[in-house]
Amino acid sequence: MSRAIRGRIFSPDITDKVAILLLWASAAITVFILVSIIGMIVYRGIGVIDISFLLDSPRMSGAEGGIFPAIVGTLCLVAVAILTAGPIGVGAAVYLTEYAPDNVVTRIITFGVECLAGIPSIVIGLFGYAFLVVYLGFGFSILSGGLALMFMILPWTVRASEEAIKTVPGGLKDGSLALGATKWQTIRQVVLPSALPGITTGFILGIGKAIGETAVIMYTAGSSLLLPESIFEPVRALPYHLYILASEGISDEMAYGSAAVLLGMVLLINFIAVAIQRYYQTRSGLRH
């Protein structure tokens, strides 16, 4: 007995410490990468950022002036994407979790959602060009770009909504049905409100993906640097603007400035997401 205890080359104590060290290092590397990216972008981009950079139109292809139209363009594209992906995503999730019979067709649909999530964005961009821009005749426009982005984020909103709906305790549904509520009343008034924080989180992740997406909108939204007046007009989204600034050697400084603004927008969105989630949880009493 005592030989077994003492005969080990590495005492459990040491193995433990090594494990903790490795785990700690993994966490540290993750944080380091994040901080480096943010630090580098902010360091190199902060110089050009001021109010006029944010609120002016670009001059000389973006070498001078600001990025206001690209910010507006990005916001419009994301708005179209999320306003369409939201209802469709929740609708599909409710159908799949609550109504769909457990059969082959349902499994094919679920598998299809997975597959859609795996399609490379450049392919979605190409399809968006052929289908939205050319076939449906939407042209290079906010509408085309927004819908193409919707194709891309839809699987995420469906899946996030499904997960959120599935985590609603069955007891809540029973409670509602036992009061004489119909299935739809139960879903609308009890299940969806309870799932809302989870659904919101899914949407925010969708927005986060959409906001930085370049390949999808390159072929669909156009590259106009003018302020759009309707959703049928083309825009240039911020990541695409940044890509053009850098790849065509127009201005590295302006590219980093744009990157910093893009980063800021993403962080802001995440912050809002968390705030919304907390608000709902506090209001419903799920959290104090």
Add this chain to the structure above:
Amino acid sequence: MGTEDIEIESRNLNLWYGDTQALKDISIPIQKNMVTALIGPSGCGKSTFIRCINRMNDLIKGCRITGKVLFEGSDVYENDVDVVVLRKKIGMVFQKPNPFPMSIYDNIAYGPRIHGTQTKRELDKVVEDSLKAAALWDEVGDLLDKPALDLSGGQQQRLCIARTLAVKPDVILFDEPCSALDPISTARIEDLIAELKHDYTIIIVTHNMQQAARVSDRTAFFLLGEMIEFGDTKQIFERPVEKSTENYITGRFG
């Protein structure tokens, strides 16, 4: 036992979950304005039985039923029965308190709203009456806008009772309503049930023998999907006819 004033009656009720039979030929008359307790070891089909009465088993896939459950003289499994109306008349309180993640007020108003009560004045009154009937008004009357999940477990369960009362049922089914509660909360619910039986017909599933003896007028003993014995609570506890009933009550198994 007289046959007068029978509110609910199951006749030769059989139920299968897929291939396994969970209820075997159950026939019980449930008397109006009385408390009927269902006792028996875990898995013997008590919950399954009461969920037949308000057709909550409809939601379970692969669940099949034969026999009848008569309520107000007609079979609740007839094709033309409106489940919404049935569940409005036969309320249910669950083992785990399950208030909705909304305010206390909205929890109580949920049922009445669904059934068409809209005006603020009517809803206010239903909320107040229901909370008073569930002995909760004194504690939460000033906190109606607070989230229901902020309440203690015992308060939540009384809220669920109030929520059930708000749709004005004739019958209330309790499925182990106190099993998640402390003794003081349990005592309050038991008092409440004694109070409620003047106006409602009550069926309560419980694992607590003393509770069954304290609150019920009639008791049914279930074992492995069969109803072994049914009678006046006093008789069941003092002079059980069946050996297995006696064994269970005296704690020799289950």
